[in-house]
Amino acid sequence: MDVQLRRPKLLLELVEQKAIMASFRGEEIQRLGCFAKLAVKSPIDAFNLFLTRDLVKLIVEQTNVYAASNGERSFQVSEEEIFTLLGVLLLSGYRPYPSRRFYWNLADDKENYLVANAIRRTIFESILQFLHLADNSKLVPDSMFKVQPLFDSLNEFFKIMSLGKSCTVDESMIPYYGHHVVRTKKWWWPFFGWAVDVSCVQGGFYIG
Structure with missing residues (x-):
């Protein structure tokens, strides 16, 4: 190919x-x-x-x-x-x-x-x-x-x-509807995606 x-x-x-x-x-x-x-x-x-x-x-x-x-x-x-x-x-x-x-x-x-x-x-x-x-x-x-x-x-x-002087910590949702390996989640609960921890610096930019 x-x-x-x-x-x-x-x-x-x-x-x-x-x-x-x-x-x-x-x-x-x-x-x-x-x-x-x-x-x-x-x-x-x-x-x-x-x-x-x-x-x-x-x-x-x-x-x-x-x-x-x-x-x-x-x-x-x-x-x-x-x-x-x-x-x-x-x-x-x-x-x-x-x-x-x-x-x-x-x-x-x-x-x-x-x-x-x-x-x-x-x-x-x-x-x-x-x-x-x-x-x-x-x-x-x-x-x-x-x-x-x-x-x-x-x-x-x-x-x-x-990280600098000004930094906030929050989480961001990533939509996902496929297979996952979350063992603690009951099968009858809906799964809409992953929650990812992120930090934001001054200006609103994600850094991780």
């Missing part, structure tokens, strides 16, 4: 857009206490602190390994393709459609050339199908094993980040 991209810089474009970062510019970033000690001069610099190149390389490696283990040995995903996939997911957060395939539908009431020109739908779905962060051959009895590398990477960043 030959995976090719037409516009691999989609993620960079999305992070720079006002729809994602509002007026989040370099000089404003420096004024936020949480980034005061870090070399952050642009929105994409801030984003890369959370999603490091090492983590992306791990995702690429494990995704290709998982695809090969499922008989798709010609499937090879690249770092730029992972960034593009993440860009589409970011876009879907503030411009949702009833169906994911609508992002590639060029009808007048649905057209979204940003996504359609960045990656083919079949390629996007193939990457999602094989997306992995951990090696299945080294499974351990931990329900979070398959996403633990992501948590480890984020925790390393949070260790060096200063």
Whole structure:
């Protein structure tokens, strides 16, 4: 399977857009206490602190390994393709459609050339199908094993980040209706998503 991209810089474009970062510019970033000690001069610099190149390389490696283990040995995903996939997911957060395939539908009431020109739908779905962060051959009895590398990477960043003088702690809901492993939840209770602890600094920006 030959995976090719037409516009691999989609993620960079999305992070720079006002729809994602509002007026989040370099000089404003420096004024936020949480980034005061870090070399952050642009929105994409801030984003890369959370999603490091090492983590992306791990995702690429494990995704290709998982695809090969499922008989798709010609499937090879690249770092730029992972960034593009993440860009589409970011876009879907503030411009949702009833169906994911609508992002590639060029009808007048649905057209979204940003996504359609960045990656083919079949390629996007193939990457999602094989997306992995951990090696299945080294499974351990931990329900979070398959996403633990992501948590480890984020925790390393949070260790060096200063919260600054003004910071609030709250939670944010992430809609989710699929399978979950919440053992303490009774089967007859509805499940609408995950509650994630977040912190906000002056200006209203989430930092984790």
